[in-house]
Amino acid sequence: MLLFTSAFAQDKRSKGDSYFFQYAYNQAIVEYEKQKAEGTLTPQQELNLADAYFKTNAYDKASKLYLEAYKRDTLMGNHHFNKMLQSFSKVGNTERVDAFLATKSGQLEQELLENADFNRELLESNTAGELQFEIFNMGSNSPQSDFAPAFFKERLLFSSGRPQEKKKQYAPMGESYLDIYVGRIGPNGEVLNANPFSGIPQSDYHKATPYYSEALNAILYVLSNTENGELAFDDNGKNALSIAMQVVDGQFRLLLRDLSTSFYYPFYEAETGKLYFAANFEDGYGGTDLYYVYTNNGQIMSAPVNLGPRINSPGNEIAPFVFESSLYFSSDVFYGMGGMDIYKSNFEEEGNFSIPVNLGPGVNSKDDDFGFIMRNEGDGLLGYFSSNRPGGRGKDDIYGFKVDEKPGLKTIALRGKVVKPYDNDEGVAKAAVRVLDKNGAVLKEVYSDEDGNYRLEIPWREEVTLQATKDRHSIFTEKLQFLEGLDQKEGFKVDIGLSLYDDLVEEKEGQKVVKLDKFYFDRGLAKITPEIAKELDKVVEFVQQFPAVQLRIETYTDSRGGSSANFRLTQQRSDAIKKYLLDKGVPASNILYSVGYGEQKILNNCHNGAFCLEMLHKQNQRSLIVVLNDNVMFE
Structure with missing residues (x-):
C-alpha cells in the first residue's frame, strides 16, 4: 500500500x-x-x-x-x-x-557504500536499540491497511483502506480506495473515535498520506489524478498521484501534478518554506526518492531538488518528517533490518546531511516500518509509525510509542578543511584523515577532496583522536572530547594544518636548511632578541611537525675583529640558539651540533683588511639551521 x-x-x-x-x-x-x-x-x-x-x-x-x-x-x-x-x-x-x-x-555512489558500512557495523554492535520504547498497537486499527499518521492539533489523521458505503473498491488490493480518517488522541496516546475526515474535498479515488501544517493552517495530502470526476491516465495508461493543499475552511489547490509521476508523503517545514515529498522521477537514484521544493505560503516556487545520495538510495525512500534539526524517513535499502526501515539523519551546514542511522530494533522490525512522526509530550516524546509486522490487526497497522528522548544513535560528524597552516587558502588534497579510539585503533579513515575538504562520521564517543597524514607532510594529531547534549546540528568543524616539508626548507650554501628570514645579533653580543626569537619559533614549530629531523646550528660572522674572538662569539651565539630551542621544548636529541665558525666562510670579498660597506659585511653575519638527515627523512 x-x-x-x-x-x-x-x-x-x-x-x-x-x-x-x-x-x-x-x-x-x-x-x-x-x-x-x-x-x-x-x-x-x-x-x-x-x-x-x-x-x-x-x-x-x-x-x-x-x-x-x-x-x-x-x-x-x-x-x-x-x-x-x-x-x-x-x-x-x-x-x-x-x-x-x-x-x-x-x-x-560513495555515500551509499559509506552508509552501508556504517549501518551494518551499527546493527551488528547492538547499540542501535539502547532506548526503551513503549510501543502499543492502536485499538482503532482495522482489518484493512491503516498507515501514514499525522498530527492534527489534538487529533490524529491517517490513511486507511477500510470499506465505506459510498467508496469504490480498488481492485488490485481488494480494498476500498484509500481515504483519510481522523480520531482524537487520548491521554494514553490511543486514537479514539476514528471517522472519515470531512475537511477535504470528496473523491471516489485515493486520498492519503496527510500532513497538517499549523503555519499554513492547511492539510497537504496525495490524491489520484482525475478529470471530471474520473481517473486520468497518461499516454502509457498510468494513473499517478498528485499533492494537494486544502486550507482549513478555505481554498483548495493542486500543488504537484504530473500524469506520469506519482508524489507521496508531503511534509511542510515552516522554518524554511520547503515542501518535502517522495516521488518516482525517472532520473532518481532508485525507486522513489525524497525531494523538496521551495514555497511561498504554499505556492510552489522552484523545481524539485533531490536530497542527494546521502539520503536517497537504489531502493525506495518515503515519508520524510523533520523534527528538531533531524530528518526521519523510511527506506528499503538493502542494508536495513527488513523491508522498510526508519532512519534518522541530521541536517548539516550548506544543505548536507549526516549519515542516515537505522533506528534499530526499538522501532524497526524484519517487516515494513514507515511513516514515523513524533512530538514532545510531557517529560518525553509521543509518536506513531506504521508497520505490517506480525501480530497486527490488519495489513498495515498504526503503532504508537512513548520514549524518553529522541530516538536514533548519537553520532559524531567531523568536518573541516586540510590546509597548509602558513597559507590557509591552499587546501591539501588527498590527505588521509582518520579517527582513533582511546586505544589507538582506527575507527574511520577518509581522504580530503581536491580542495582539502573532509567529512567523516562515527558513533558517539566521549573522546577520540583526530589524525591526518600525507607523504612529505607533517603529522596532525589532536585529542577531541565531547559532552553529552552538545548541539550536533551542523557537525563539529575542525580544520587541520599539514605543512609540506619542501615549503619549509631551502638550499643554502650547498646544504638543506630550515627556511627563515635573516636575523642579526646585536654587535658583539649573543643575546636572543625578540626579532631573533620570532624566527627561532619557526624552528620550534618545524621540529614539532617533523619530529624525526636532525639539526646542526651554524653561526658565522664577518671579518671585523680578531679571529679568536669571532670564533668565541659565534659559538656563544650558536649555543644561545640551542638553549632557546631547548627551553621552547625542542628535544635535545633533535639538535646534534651547535657550531660557531667565526669568520671561516666569508661569502664575498670582505676579508681581513678589505674596505666594505656595512651591507656587505652583514652578508657574512648569519645563522643556519641545517637539516642533516634531509636525504633519508621520507624513505
Whole structure:
C-alpha cells in the first residue's frame, strides 16, 4: 500500500502480466512459470517474476532470477540491483552482498557504500536499540491497511483502506480506495473515535498520506489524478498521484501534478518554506526518492531538488518528517533490518546531511516500518509509525510509542578543511584523515577532496583522536572530547594544518636548511632578541611537525675583529640558539651540533683588511639551521 498507483497497459499482455500489474503476485508466478517452461518468457517478464517472488517472500528464488538478469545486464537498473542485494540479505548471504558491492564499488555512489558500512557495523554492535520504547498497537486499527499518521492539533489523521458505503473498491488490493480518517488522541496516546475526515474535498479515488501544517493552517495530502470526476491516465495508461493543499475552511489547490509521476508523503517545514515529498522521477537514484521544493505560503516556487545520495538510495525512500534539526524517513535499502526501515539523519551546514542511522530494533522490525512522526509530550516524546509486522490487526497497522528522548544513535560528524597552516587558502588534497579510539585503533579513515575538504562520521564517543597524514607532510594529531547534549546540528568543524616539508626548507650554501628570514645579533653580543626569537619559533614549530629531523646550528660572522674572538662569539651565539630551542621544548636529541665558525666562510670579498660597506659585511653575519638527515627523512 506504500506505492499505490494504477496502471492499465494499452499493449498486449500475457496472463502473468495482467496478474502482476494487479498485484496478484501468486497468480502471476503460476502464469510466468508456465511461460518460462514454454520458453516464451521475455527478459522483462523474468524481472517481473523475480519481483513477484520477492513480494511473496520467496527470496531464494527471487535472488536467483535477479542474478540471472544481472549477468545479462540488459534491463537491471539500480532499483532491481537493490532488490537483488535485499534478497541475498534475506537468505543470509551477506558474503555475496559484499562481493557485489566490491565489484560495483566504482559505479556506486560513495555515500551509499559509506552508509552501508556504517549501518551494518551499527546493527551488528547492538547499540542501535539502547532506548526503551513503549510501543502499543492502536485499538482503532482495522482489518484493512491503516498507515501514514499525522498530527492534527489534538487529533490524529491517517490513511486507511477500510470499506465505506459510498467508496469504490480498488481492485488490485481488494480494498476500498484509500481515504483519510481522523480520531482524537487520548491521554494514553490511543486514537479514539476514528471517522472519515470531512475537511477535504470528496473523491471516489485515493486520498492519503496527510500532513497538517499549523503555519499554513492547511492539510497537504496525495490524491489520484482525475478529470471530471474520473481517473486520468497518461499516454502509457498510468494513473499517478498528485499533492494537494486544502486550507482549513478555505481554498483548495493542486500543488504537484504530473500524469506520469506519482508524489507521496508531503511534509511542510515552516522554518524554511520547503515542501518535502517522495516521488518516482525517472532520473532518481532508485525507486522513489525524497525531494523538496521551495514555497511561498504554499505556492510552489522552484523545481524539485533531490536530497542527494546521502539520503536517497537504489531502493525506495518515503515519508520524510523533520523534527528538531533531524530528518526521519523510511527506506528499503538493502542494508536495513527488513523491508522498510526508519532512519534518522541530521541536517548539516550548506544543505548536507549526516549519515542516515537505522533506528534499530526499538522501532524497526524484519517487516515494513514507515511513516514515523513524533512530538514532545510531557517529560518525553509521543509518536506513531506504521508497520505490517506480525501480530497486527490488519495489513498495515498504526503503532504508537512513548520514549524518553529522541530516538536514533548519537553520532559524531567531523568536518573541516586540510590546509597548509602558513597559507590557509591552499587546501591539501588527498590527505588521509582518520579517527582513533582511546586505544589507538582506527575507527574511520577518509581522504580530503581536491580542495582539502573532509567529512567523516562515527558513533558517539566521549573522546577520540583526530589524525591526518600525507607523504612529505607533517603529522596532525589532536585529542577531541565531547559532552553529552552538545548541539550536533551542523557537525563539529575542525580544520587541520599539514605543512609540506619542501615549503619549509631551502638550499643554502650547498646544504638543506630550515627556511627563515635573516636575523642579526646585536654587535658583539649573543643575546636572543625578540626579532631573533620570532624566527627561532619557526624552528620550534618545524621540529614539532617533523619530529624525526636532525639539526646542526651554524653561526658565522664577518671579518671585523680578531679571529679568536669571532670564533668565541659565534659559538656563544650558536649555543644561545640551542638553549632557546631547548627551553621552547625542542628535544635535545633533535639538535646534534651547535657550531660557531667565526669568520671561516666569508661569502664575498670582505676579508681581513678589505674596505666594505656595512651591507656587505652583514652578508657574512648569519645563522643556519641545517637539516642533516634531509636525504633519508621520507624513505
